[in-house]
Amino acid sequence: MTAEALYERILEKIPESELRERIDKKIQSVGGLLSEEGALLLIAGELGIGIEDTKEEKKHFFISDISEGMQNVDISGRIMRIFDVNTFQRKTGVEGRVQNIVIADNTGSIRIVFWDDQIEKIKQFKRGDIVTIRNGYLRKGLNNEFEISLGKEGFITSGHESPDYPQINYVKLKIRDIEDKMNGIDV
Known part of the structure; x- marks a missing residue:
């Protein structure tokens, strides 16, 4: 179920103004580190909307x-x-x-x-x-x-080894060759 569909499902149980307020409180309670979708999942659980209803x-x-x-x-x-x-x-x-x-x-x-x-x-x-x-x-x-x-x-x-997964390629670089847009670099 998409986030939009879950939102609509929750609205069957509570008014939209209450839902918006609860979403904001959930996100604030973890310092903004929770997405709106995550907040919706938590609220759905609190309202008894079982996981089988949203899977x-x-x-x-x-x-x-x-x-x-x-x-x-x-x-x-x-x-x-x-x-x-x-x-x-x-x-x-x-x-x-x-x-x-x-x-x-x-x-x-x-x-x-x-x-x-x-x-x-x-x-x-x-x-x-x-x-x-x-x-x-x-x-x-x-x-x-x-x-x-x-x-x-x-x-x-x-998991199991499969050709569906890339191998890790280790490339040695000199520090002076590292560029701003490179990521995932181990020094």
């Missing part, structure tokens, strides 16, 4: 096949990059943690976001491993680019 038919996707608002996404790829854990202070005063990885298949790459206790799920993996993300949902994140976050039922498992 799309389960399908395994290539990265190029995913589109905005998709939920219940299963996707596999090679871990191309693992970012450090970042901690932040929520407006409630509670400390939060976030860690990202980037996975790729032969059609593209995407950031996968792990929040708080979900971070423990990725400690067993390293760069180059093949993984499968199950029950993720797509949203726009940093730089207005798509990323996948795990839902409450989401998890990460080991």
Whole structure:
């Protein structure tokens, strides 16, 4: 179900003014780090709109096949990059943690976001491993680019080697040869 469809489903239970207010409060409670789609999912859960009511038919996707608002996404790829854990202070005063990885298949790459206790799920993996993300949902994140976050039922498992996943190519550069637009560089 798309974010728009979920929005309409929630409006069957509460007025739009209340929904807008609740969305804003959810986003503010995590210091702006939650998307509107994420807030909608949380509010749907609070209103008893069960996950079975919002799930799309389960399908395994290539990265190029995913589109905005998709939920219940299963996707596999090679871990191309693992970012450090970042901690932040929520407006409630509670400390939060976030860690990202980037996975790729032969059609593209995407950031996968792990929040708080979900971070423990990725400690067993390293760069180059093949993984499968199950029950993720797509949203726009940093730089207005798509990323996948795990839902409450989401998890990460080991995947199987396949020609669908690119190999990691290590290229050595001299520091003076690094340019501004290069990313994913290990020094």
